Amino acid sequence: MTPTPVTQLEKSALLEVKGLKKYFPIRRGFLQKTVGQVKAVDDVSFHVKRGETLSLVGESGCGKTTTSRCILRALTPTSGQILLSDNGEVLDVAMVPKTRLRSLRRQMQMIFQDPFSSLNPRMTLLDIVGEPLLVHGVGNAQERTDRVVEMLRLVGLRPEYMRRYPHAFSGGQRQRIGIARALALNPRLVVADEPVSALDVSVQAQILNLLLELQDRLGLTYLFVAHDLSVVKHISERVAVMYVGRIVETAPTEALFASPRHPYTEALLSAVPKPDPRLRSDRIVLQGEVADPANTPSGCHFHPRCRYAQAICREKAPALEEVSSNHFVSCHRARELTLRGVQSGAT
């Protein structure tokens, strides 16, 4: 029953993902024969330090959600290691037997995208926020109620509301309920999958501020999954950009936005509409479409759409290499290209 012994984690790291792969089989016909594989996540490695926010960004189908679900073991990875430091002990989440999963999930909780479908309409706030405590057998009824009151206060909701049902709350308030539920067990890692994309603009800022504030107060570590680069820039210390199942670039936030080193990151940054009519820019518009993860291009997955592509890009997949301090890029031409970024603080 002991988890497989694994290599030591770096002191500062809470989570380290090594060579993670998740393939989904494509089955056809009467016998459901496997005719192909969707390589949703294809050899992804990264780490998250204690107390920091790492964002996984990318367009739909890039594997960012699949990666986050593997980390929570909502999906069992095809191969690879997911190392989580647990009170000095290092566990491989990918290998932990099912019976130990529950205790493991106390450490990692999730905030969902849609505050309307992620709360049970037949449960009161007390039941919703108290459920993780009940599941993990924490305290007695009175202690659990006290904890719920504390959590609701923490996320800026009035505890008097705890006998109400979710329908009585607006989208932003519901997202606060979801956050209270995720934090009830005092997790160390919080995985937030698009937590603000379903909210109105004026409410988005409130929830982002709340997440930042809670991180400060409780020393939380966030793995933030998002497609909106403006939100990502606002909340994270480091960013990992994914394209068709692979990480193409990872760097500290400022560095990634100011001087991207991968052509896909450059195009992605340039495609974001800037809220200033005086900056109507000559955008880089990518041709074609995101590659199909069931039928990936040879070599670098991005080469058919890349304006800097050369012969080698078609033949060989580039490895993730460190081009400057903490800045990793997988591009054959990373060292020779000068790419356009986005300046901070420009008005």
Add this chain to the structure above:
Amino acid sequence: MKETKPLLSVRNLRTSFFQDEGTTKAVDGASFDVAPGKTLAIVGESGCGKSVTAQSILRIVDRPGRIVDGEIVLTRADGSQTDLVKLEANGAEMRSIRGGEIGLVFQEPMTSFSPVHTIGAQLMEAIRLHNDVSKQEARRRGIEALRSVGIPKPERRIDEYSFELSGGLRQRAMIAVALSCDPRLLIADEPTTALDVTTQAQILDLLRALQRERGMAIMLITHNLGVVAEMADDVVVMYLGRVVERGSVDAIFHDPKHPYTKALLQSIPSIQSVPKEKLPTISGSIPHPFNRPKGCPFHPRCVSAMPGRCDAADPSLREIGEGRQASCFLYS
């Protein structure tokens, strides 16, 4: 400036939904103009009435909603003017305008196509409804329309079903249907919201190129201020069914007047902002349409609200400068 007649002029439009629980004033006195060949953006958050405004213009408001008051004047190709509110919603004239002179692009490219008909069948239906042409001619025009929106191999794509296309291609096909009858006004309701950023950039570029080629006006409905800044000439900001501010895109972004516009612009995380900095927020949330605040609908969330004034009376939209209008007591 105002020599040319606006293509579309909406005055004091009110559209309400009459339900058992009460009446929802989805649009409550909206007024604005769309200039020919220009892009007007209508911005607002959910529940501000931007989509119902578009539905009112096309006369496709679902029951129990109906237009209670106001006029929507369309300047026709021959220079005559027609008030769309006075037309029969399903009458011959309205049907020829809808999809003919005014084209529509919806948000959800997945659900706005029929899954049991080919793209071609739906495209040809629109063409033959508005033009007296043979099937072969309609098909030829359909292929041309698909080519003009940048769909590769249109001869083959025209016989495919909507589920065989990717999100970006589906939205292009949707635009092809809307443009197949050469509209003079294209209403695009959140045309890129369901798309990824790189695909969004492609679609926005396409809309701009088509506008340049054909000189059509675009009424762009969106909540994304980045898209507005990229696309619009003029901007209308709506909140709870009312127009709170109108002006040129530069004026709205660089010199906003209404407290709601100011707060909205400050609260969006920008790709140019400094990481990990606290954002200014608008307190509270959008009220439920049944509990509309008395007076100015924004006053409970407004930092400049004047007690006794903003919660008592309703500010009307008034001129506050060259081509600028705002509905706020700060400017009266």
